[in-house]
Amino acid sequence: MHKFIDNIVAFSLKNKFFIFFCTTIAVIAGAISFTHTPVDAFPDVTNTKVTIITQWPGRSAEEVEKFITIPVEIAMNPVQKKTDIRSTTLFGLSVINVMFEDDVDDFIARQQVYNLLNDADLPEGVTPEVQPLYGPTGEIYRYTLRSGKRDVRELKTIQDWVIDRNLRAVPGVADIVSFGGEVKTFEVSVNPHQLINYGITSLELYDAIAKSNINVGGDVITKSSQAYVVRGIGLINDLEEIRNIVVKNINGTPVLVRHLADVHESCLPRLGQVGRMEEDDVVQGIIVMRKGENPGEVIAALKHKIAELNTGILPEDVEIVPFYDRENLVNLAVHTVTHNLIEGILLVTFIVLIFMADWRTTVIVGIVIPLALLFAFICLRAMGMSANLLSMGAIDFGIIIDGAVVMVEGVFVALDRKAYEVGMPAFNRMSKMGLIRSTAKDKAKAVFFSKLIIITALVPIFSFQKVEGKMFSPLAYTLGFALLGALIFTLTLVPVLSSMLLKRDVRERNNCIVRFINEKASLLFDRFHARRSLTIGLSTVVAVFGLWLFTFLGTEFLPQLNEGSIYVRATLPQSIALDESVELANTIMRRKLMAYPEVRQVMSQTGRPNDGTDATGFYNIEFHVDIYPEKEWESKLTKLELIDKMQQDLSIYPGIDFNFSQPISDNVEEAASGVKGSIAVKVFGKDLYESQKLAVQIDKILGTVEGIEDLGVIRNIGQPELRIELDEQKLARYGVAKEDVQSIIEMAIGGKSASLLYEDERKFNIMVRYNPEFRQNEDQIGKILVPASDGAMIPVKELADIRTITGPLLIFRDNHTRFCAVKFSVRGRDMGTAVAEAQKKVNAAIHLPEGYSLKWTGDFENQQRASKRLAQVVPVSIAIIFVILFVLFSNARDAGLVLLNVPFAAVGGIAALLLTGFNFSISAGIGFIALFGICIQNGVIMISDIKHNLHTRLSLPDAVKTGMRSRIRSIVMTAAMAAIGLMPAAMSHGIGSESQRPLAIVIIGGLIGATFFALFVFPLIVEWVYSKMLYDKEGNLLQRKL
Secondary structure, eight states, X not given: OHHHHHHHHHHHHHOHHHHHHHHHHHHHHHHHHHHHSOEESSOOXXXXXXXXXXXXXXXXXXXXXXXXXXXXXXXXXXXXXXXXXXXXXXXXXEEEEEEEOTTOOHHHHHHHXXXXXXXXXXXXXXXXXXXXXXXXTOEEEEEEEEESSOOHHHHHHHIIIIIHHHHHTSTTEXXXXXXXXXXXXXXXXXXXXXXXXXXXXXXXXXXXXXXXXXXXXXEEEEETTEEEEEEEOOOOOSHHXXXXXXXXXXXXXXXXXXXXXXXXXXXOOOOEEEEEXXXXXXXXXXXXXXXXXXXXXXXXXXXXXXXXXXXXXXXXXXXXXXXXXXHHHHHHHHHHHHHHHHHHHHHHHHHHHHHHOOHHHHHHHHHHHHHHHHXXXXXXXXXXXXXXXXXXXXXXXHHHHHHHHXXXXXXXHHHHHHHHHHOHHHHHHSOOHHXXXXXXXXXXXHHHHHHHHHHHHTHHHHTOOHHHHHHHHHXXXXXXXXXXXXXXHHHHHHHHHHHHHTTSOOOOOOOHHHHHHHHHHHHHHHHHXXXXXXXXXXXXXXXXXXXXXXXXXXXXXXXXXXXXXXXXXXXXXXXXXXXXXXXXIIIIIHHHHHTSTTXXXXXXXXXXXXTOOSOOOTTEEEEEEEEOOGGGOSSOOOHHHHHXXXXXXXXXXXXOEEEEEOHHHHHHHHHHHSSSSSEEEEEEOSOHHHHHHHHHHHHHHHTTSTTEEEEEEEOSEEEEEEEEEEOHHHHHHHTOOHHHHHHHHIIIIIOEEEEEEEETTEEEEEEEEEOGGGSSSHHHHHTOEEEOTTSOEEEGGGTEEEEEEEEESEEEEETTEEEEEEEEEEOSSOHHHHHHHHHHHHHHHOOOOTTOEEEEEEHHHHHHHHHHXXXXXXXXXXXXXXXXXXXXXXXXXXXXXXXXXXXXHHHHHHHHHHHHTOOBOHHHHHHHHHHHHHHHHHHHHHHHHHHHHHHTTOOHHHHHHHHHHHHHHXXXXXXXXXXXXXXXXXXXXXXXXXXXXXXXHHHHHHHHHHHHIIIIIHHHHHHHHXXXXXXXXXXXXXXXXX
């Protein structure tokens, strides 16, 4: 290995042109990769999952569960590499999520689901759909339609038939979710009195319409040597043609549809409604991006298409008005990162200039920074990875270029000594290649192993699973690639540039800052050296005490990322009607939120979209609150204070639960916990009534825990049902077929599509349904007539028992078991202790019946898993680092000594977290991992220098003192570069800085501790150990042990 490193340096110095040529190629490739690498605000952190949506309009939750959800879940059982099957069932809708392991490819997962869906035994006419390929972070654009002339029905038609198909054609768009508006249909409103008058049943009317709307083909006839295609045209073209359909001929007199029903344009029963600012009823479009696409490119193409629609395709009075644009968030995040990186680069370069006091060395080191970054982009592009706020924000150029600093400083000092020996005129004339080559080779070994150790320290991050793995592995890859690039350029380009730039007038200039640091550090070291035993003893106590302080740190999964907007969810009583829910959203809540001066605009969504992509009901109102940047707020509130204020103002409404989140976080939390909340306690059990009773008890207990917010039971029971239970004996007595009764109930009350009416390329259902005044209550429903076998008409109340009950509204299932959930989030306190206290209280007070179990899921589950993984992998990583050190030093003694740097660096990081009030999160954990790699480098170089001094026959105390003094500048400089390079990230308050700050604070604090230890304590420990192990009883150095 040592020979290989030497050969790289020798080859580079011999082939300068080739090195410059390769560097130029790397710059061009890096620039191209940089422009084509997708940049997003946040990584997509959810596991591979496939969502199956099945709609069965008009059916209750229990029916949908029995006939759709359970058969589809059973069909999905053979799917390979799945982790969970979760489902939500409610009125008319079943949503099933099949979750997969980390390494499963999306297309393989989807193919398995598609193949097995055919095995599900489902009711006739029910077709499950697999949701397009996108994740919870895929939402990139929201808009509403505005028109001065048209109502929401017309706008919804334009949305579904014009805008939808145009926007789906944009590359990278996965789905367009349309929310709000009225879905246009043509309705045949039947008058049952007229049916009785003419002696016609509603089934006969339905069949007549269904059979009167058809075109046929009669093949081909030949006429005058030409082939004519025969077509029988019978399609209905307008309302008048529906009215004129013949239902029956009575004694030669045709009875038409117009005699029995009123035919008019109508709409399907509404499932949701959207309001925006002062507009109470608008049509909204939500555009979702495919997984893995470049948001910048997709949004640019999307905006171009929207401009085209607005100017040329849509009617003049219709306009697409944007509400949410992900590009704004990406730009803000990129601005935060770019600002931090540029500041970091300038600060690091400035430090090199101060310490080296020579523009040539500063240029050589400074060139490595952009080259390392471009190399990282080449590797990211080659691996098909994207860059994001987390992966770019944590790059510390101080860590990346410290190898180049060590190399340049070593060469510079060697040349300065040579110039001092031979005199500057002779030095300027002589060849320096041999000296540069030997010095570069000497330093290359320490640089190579130091960088290898830092890259090894990143190994635990690659082993993370699920959310934390997807969030932080891009960071580890980016940093690892940048380190690798820096290492390559340090071993090749840096010696070449040194040989070209450092030819003349090389003189080490110690400016006042460096002189001051050298003098004070040497003085302090002499004092510590005089009291060696006391210093080592006190240091040990400090290390033990500092590590014990770790137990006082709060724990959380990840710091909350600021997306620059607020997402408020209001959960109303389950049985509420849509009109009542909309009234609350429009007249009270949205206007209250609009009144805040910090708020730019508000959109409210009540209910759910027509395509079933959001499994919720009329009781659910969501507010997307777009806020101005915090620095523009006149009130000087923080975002958390604004949320508290909103919560207080909205809490005056009894019986309504409010939940505050952010748009992307809200989707991610729901994907992680399986319910609408960041943390959930799931009560598993067969009986929903019993589960809900236990959930209510847990809810009361959690209410006593400080820091728990947004608390609420996601209730399963609460859907009022009007049950028509048919009596078999009465059906037999009257000679009525059960099928006829069910068909008439379905058609008369809910409406049933008899056929389709085409308007050019558009098609609309022709719905047959009783007039509203004949189906509004139990009494009227009981009077609906059903034909018996002898032609008599029997009212439904004679055949069935009609009554109202309260049934399940929502049925949640996880791995084939029903559950009821209590959702909550933690604010103003660390998550670890809050949940630990909650678990303790719940376990003490709740005694579960047989067959029932509890599970804590969401962010807490993720944090537990990630912490467990850290505890397993960090020791392995340290063991690998020990092996590398063993290879470097060829003995366990020196390898063990170098590892002593780790606990002292950790103490500095722990102290920094405690002083700044940050909790220990996965972000901070990664800071510690990177820190361990950095702090070991100082130990490696210090021991190498002390051993080198011993080889030159210096006494052990002198070797230690000389080694320490020669390393002051490089240790302080590399620590200052790494710490100050991260200072902008530690001080940043921009969007996305929340995840960078704990990481930066840990490294800065840790480096302060590690630098102090490396300069003042570590050499003393080395001297003490060497005095015991390297010298015989007479005090002679045993060279073979060195």
